[in-house]
Amino acid sequence: MRIALLDDHAVVRHGLVSHLGAEPAIEVVGAYGSSRELIRGMTQAPADVLLLDFSLDQDEMDGVSLIRALQARFPHCRILVLSAHHEAATVSLALRVGARGFIGKGEDMADLVKAILAVAAGAVYLSADMAYQVVDATTSGGNNHGAAGADVLRQAWLSVREQEVIRCYLTGMSITEIASKFNRSVKTISSQKATAFRKLGVTSNNGLFKIMSKLG
Structure with missing residues (x-):
């Protein structure tokens, strides 16, 4: 072959x-x-x-x-x-x-x-x-398509802080604004965002938005 x-x-x-x-x-x-x-x-x-x-x-x-x-x-x-x-x-x-x-x-x-x-x-x-x-992630995620985006963040084994960063980022907040919101350094937020990207299998901002929009 x-x-x-x-x-x-x-x-x-x-x-x-x-x-x-x-x-x-x-x-x-x-x-x-x-x-x-x-x-x-x-x-x-x-x-x-x-x-x-x-x-x-x-x-x-x-x-x-x-x-x-x-x-x-x-x-x-x-x-x-x-x-x-x-x-x-x-x-x-x-x-x-x-x-x-x-x-x-x-x-x-x-x-x-x-x-x-x-x-x-x-x-x-x-x-x-x-x-x-x-199978475990799928069955525990339920059938609520409206919550599909949140399910993916959880199923990707993102930490609570990584989920916070991605959710804020998806609303249009900048790294600096997220750092200020959670009282963390810009370096820490950037690192958490990069780790979340790796776990989600995306390499760019457009990749993240495309995936989450497809999942509702």
Whole structure:
């Protein structure tokens, strides 16, 4: 089967190409460092499965928007997310917008190959622990779509203070205004915002607003 991979870390890309290229059932047709390179490359060398890093550089689209764009451009390619950040909310968002599986970067290479084969065969792949977390977060979140945004903040394991920062930020408050409101330093608020972004799988302000608006 033909696979392509997108990761903005060269060492990770080279390692994946080396290991996956040794698998008899897999042909790596492209390894890309940016979404632009990926789209250009996959147009010329289509892939059956795309191994996609969910959190790229700030100049890139957020993971949710990128998955949507790739699905529209390459509808027959199945997307498997490979990420160091696999909180329940991040995994749920990726699956909701079209990913066919999600695997952490800390997993063994044998598990990655297993995930690729499963996704290529049409199955949805999650590790047992990851599946449990997603189901638990979903069932505990209820069916109130009006509270979906708040549920995502909670399910992403944001601390109370990180949730406060994101909620205020979504109302249009600046970092300085939030710092003044909670009597914290600007540096502390910026750090809490950055941590919350990582847990939510977004890399930009637009990414955050897009996700929360889609969830109501």
